[in-house]
Amino acid sequence: MHIKLKYLLVFILPAMLLYTVFIIYPLFDSLILSFFSWSGVGARTFVGLRNFRTIFSGSFGKELFNAFFNNVYFFLMLIVIELGLGFLIALMLASKIKGAGAFRVVTYIPNMIPLVLVGFMWGLFLNPQVGLVNQLLKLVGLGGWAQPWLGQSSTALTTIILVNVWRNLGFYVLVILAAILDISPELIEAAYIDGANNWKITWRIIFPLTFSTFRTLAILLFIWSFNIFDTVYALTGVQAGPYRSTDVLGTLFYRTAFGGLGSGAVDMGLGASVTVFIFAIVMPVSILYVYLVEKKQRSA
Amino acid sequence: MLKLTLFGKIIVYILLAVYCLVVLVPFFMMIMNSLKSMREIFLKPFSFPSQVLFDNYTKAWRQGSIGTGYRNSALVAGISVVGILVVASMFAYAISKYDFKGRRFLFIYSMLGLAFPARLAIIPIFILLRNLNLTNSLIGLILIYTSVNIPFSVFLLKNFIDGVPNELSEAARIDGATPMQIYWRVVLPLVKPALSIVAIVSFVNVWNDFFFPLIFINDKSKATITLAVSIFFGEYSNQWPLLFSGLTLAVAPTIILFLLFSRQFITGMTQGAIK
Numbered sequence: 101m102h103i104k105l106k107y108l109l110v111f112i113l114p115a116m117l118l119y120t121v122f123i124i125y126p127l128f129d130s131l132i133l134s135f136f137s138w139s140g141v142g143a144r145t146f147v148g149l150r151n152f153r154t155i156f157s158g159s160f161g162k163e164l165f166n167a168f169f170n171n172v173y174f175f176l177m178l179i180v181i182e183l184g185l186g187f188l189i190a191l192m193l194a195s196k197i198k199g200a201g202a203f204r205v206v207t208y209i210p211n212m213i214p215l216v217l218v219g220f221m222w223g224l225f226l227n228p229q230v231g232l233v234n235q236l237l238k239l240v241g242l243g244g245w246a247q248p249w250l251g252q253s254s255t256a257l258t259t260i261i262l263v264n265v266w267r268n269l270g271f272y273v274l275v276i277l278a279a280i281l282d283i284s285p286e287l288i289e290a291a292y293i294d295g296a297n298n299w300k301i302t303w304r305i306i307f308p309l310t311f312s313t314f315r316t317l318a319i320l321l322f323i324w325s326f327n328i329f330d331t332v333y334a335l336t337g338v339q340a341g342p343y344r345s346t347d348v349l350g351t352l353f354y355r356t357a358f359g360g361l362g363s364g365a366v367d368m369g370l371g372a373s374v375t376v377f378i379f380a381i382v383m384p385v386s387i388l389y390v391y392l393v394e395k396k397q398r399s400a
Numbered sequence: 401m402l403k404l405t406l407f408g409k410i411i412v413y414i415l416l417a418v419y420c421l422v423v424l425v426p427f428f429m430m431i432m433n434s435l436k437s438m439r440e441i442f443l444k445p446f447s448f449p450s451q452v453l454f455d456n457y458t459k460a461w462r463q464g465s466i467g468t469g470y471r472n473s474a475l476v477a478g479i480s481v482v483g484i485l486v487v488a489s490m491f492a493y494a495i496s497k498y499d500f501k502g503r504r505f506l507f508i509y510s511m512l513g514l515a516f517p518a519r520l521a522i523i524p525i526f527i528l529l530r531n532l533n534l535t536n537s538l539i540g541l542i543l544i545y546t547s548v549n550i551p552f553s554v555f556l557l558k559n560f561i562d563g564v565p566n567e568l569s570e571a572a573r574i575d576g577a578t579p580m581q582i583y584w585r586v587v588l589p590l591v592k593p594a595l596s597i598v599a600i601v602s603f604v605n606v607w608n609d610f611f612f613p614l615i616f617i618n619d620k621s622k623a624t625i626t627l628a629v630s631i632f633f634g635e636y637s638n639q640w641p642l643l644f645s646g647l648t649l650a651v652a653p654t655i656i657l658f659l660l661f662s663r664q665f666i667t668g669m670t671q672g673a674i675k
Contacts, residue, residue: 101570103498107579111494112506115487115550122547123513126521126528133523189419192412195402205662206420209427212654214608214626220633221430221647224640230442232429239446266422274666280401288401298402306401327517330610334630350519357523358615368523375520386515393555394508 127379134373139366151373164377166344167352170257174348175325177261182321183314185265186272191302193273194280204277207270218267219334226250226259226335250335253345260335260346264328272317279313280306319389323382329354349378434644441640453641460646463636465620469628469650476541476624477606483546484602485595488553493583495554496561497569507558513551518544519611526615535616541624544612549602556668560594561587597668600661604654625650 134151136144155164189207193200210218225232226249234246249259283306291301329350332340338355340347357371404412433441434456436449444450461467491510495503518525525544526535534540564587572582588595613627623631629650636642658665 101498101566101573103494103500103579108494108498108500111490111579111583115491115510115554116506118483118487118543118547119510119513119550122525122528122544123518123521123550124509126518126524127516129524129527130521189416191402192416195404195412197404197409197412197416203416203420204666205659206423208662208666209655209658210423212604212608212658213651214610214654216610216626217629217647217650220629220643221426224643225426225429230445232445235445266426270423283401285401292403298404298408301402323515323517327519329519333610333614334633368527372523375523379516379520382516382520386512389515390508390511393511393514394504397507397558 130372130375130379133369134376136369136372138368140368144369147369151367151370152376154370155373155377163344163347163352164349164374167340167347167349168381170346170348171326171328173257174261174264174328175322177258178264178321178325179318181261181265182269182272183276183317185269186276186317187307187314189269189273190276190280191306193277204274207273209270210267211270213267215264215267215330216334218263219331222263222266223250223335250346251342253342256336256342256346260331263335264331267331275317276310276313279310283309316389316392319385319392322385323389326378326382349374353378430644431648434641434648436641438639438641441644456641456645457649460632460642460649463642464632464646464649465623465628466625466632466646466649468621469623469625470653472538472622472628473607473625476538476545477603479542480545480549480606481599481603483542484549484553485599487546488550488598489557489588489591489595490583491550492554492557492561493587496558497564497566497582497587498579507554510551510554513548514555518548522611522615529616536619536622537616538622540616541612544616545602545606545609549605553598553602556598557591557594560591564590593664596661597664600657600664601668604657604665607654625653 133144135146135148137147137151138144154160193203193207213221226234228234228246228248228251233249237243237246247255250256288301288305291305296304327350328348332346332348332351333354336342336346338351340351353371353374356374357366357368359366429445432449433445435452435454437451437453440447440450491506495507495510529535529537529540529544532540534543568590569582569586572586577585607624608626609624610626610630613624614630617623617627620628620631629646632646633643
């Protein structure tokens with residue numbers, strides 16, 4: 101249908117103004133700010149690429165790469181656990197069992213809690229002396245396994261990842277389940293008639309037909325993995341202890357731009373260059389995502 | 401879908417039951433421990449409270465500014481949701497039902513926000529709000545949340561509006577209806593389910609957010625619920641009974657909302673950005 105320009109503007113401008121002013125323009129301004137030194141007040145000083153030299157070298161560089169690899173570890177663990185377990189549970193919920201609807205609701209409950217509060221809650225449960233996790237281990241005779249989960253470098257990051265999984269798994273289960281239920285039942289019925297077993301049906305029919313969902317989820321997981329902040333903040337604080345073993349780019353950025361106890365100089369320009377670094381990592385995947393979404397829209 | 405033997409069914413039920421326990425037991429323990437004394441939490445963490453201390457809740461409510469947190473979060477989330485519904489549905493309607501130059505560009509442009517988390521722009525947003533005198537203000541949060549939720553809402557609403565037959569809006573136009581009337585009287589009533597999904601999902605997104613209040617709000621009286629609880633945890637880190645009751649109070653509203661509207665939630669979350 102055709103529309104007059106003045107009407108068109110009425111429909112489009114409010115959303116576009118808000119979105120451009122508060123999202124798109126700031127994203128660009130982040131890029132520009134990364135070439136300046138600025139304490140947050142007063143004039144900005146143009147410093148060229150100095151911020152990037154600073155964040156990639158010396159002690160800052162060490163922290164940056166440490167945080168970066170923790171994000172990568174986050175991503176790899178989440179891919180394996182969320183998509184693997186998610187697929188398994190979705191398959192179970194998609195089989196002909198009673199009460200699947202109730203199970204579905206239960207899986208999604210943790211997703212309703214703010215991530216940061218999930219972090220605080222598990223922080224109490226994981227307390228080394230009196231937390232429920234260690235108390236439970238002692239109760240069932242596995243007291244030897246009890247340990248300061250968040251207090252030692254070897255387990256802290258993995259523990260935080262598992263807390264994330266506890267909170268988010270239901271989302272992956274439901275998205276994968278929705279994809280599985282989209283497959284026509286006749287197809288699977290026909291495979292049974294041809295003598296295929298469940299294993300074959302899972303890998304030869306269900307997995308290939310839901311693959312695009314896995315791809316989309318992997319893309320989103322990648323983008324989200326580089327934005328982890330809330331759970332680390334709640335469980336090990338902005339210092340991301342012990343000894344930065346749980347540091348991620350989000351917490352490193354927060355310390356750089358907004359301070360936090362014991363951090364060095366606060367510099368907005370330096371902080372912006374950290375976000376540009378995150379941006380650069382996420383960008384190729386983000387573009388792929390927008391491309392896929394748009395392609396799907398046009399074919400629909 | 402998959403057919404299971406009796407043995408297979410038993411295994412599946414056991415696994416699902418274990419999973420449900422893993423999900424539900426922490427909530428149960430949180431509530432149990434919120435009603436105990438500190439001593440009892442430490443000595444008998446898994447038992448029922450020997451004496452139910454509702455007093456923990458009144459204390460947590462007062463000392464944790466939970467009431468203020470509720471009010472601020474409800475205000476911010478409520479107003480943001482109205483804003484999102486209005487601007488996103490108008491935009492989605494225009495790019496779904498009308499042909500004009502730049503329509504495809506506008507759609508892609510509006511999707512960028514799905515791919516680039518707004519957190520990456522936090523410093524300029526912070527500066528922008530400061531220049532507008534809107535830091536430490538609920539209005540600032542409302543503006544940000546409305547903007548942040550535009551991409552997801554436009555995406556979902558456009559999908560639904562695409563499904564409204566063009567013949568309907570065409571017929572209304574021939575009868576002399578203006579675009580505004582077609583939008584309001586023809587299209588919106590037909591996509592009510594989508595509007596309710598957007599409303600519920602974005603309400604929870606806003607209610608649950610922590611990062612923006614952490615950066616923008618430094619006055620306890622303006623704290624949203626997540627920030628209020630975070631401050632409470634900092635100040636009362638040893639008062640476990642109060643921490644557990646504060647947490648229970650803080651997580652209750654969204655969980656109740658979810659149990660009431662679980663179907664809308666599940667469609668919204670699974671279709672929002674995925675399909």
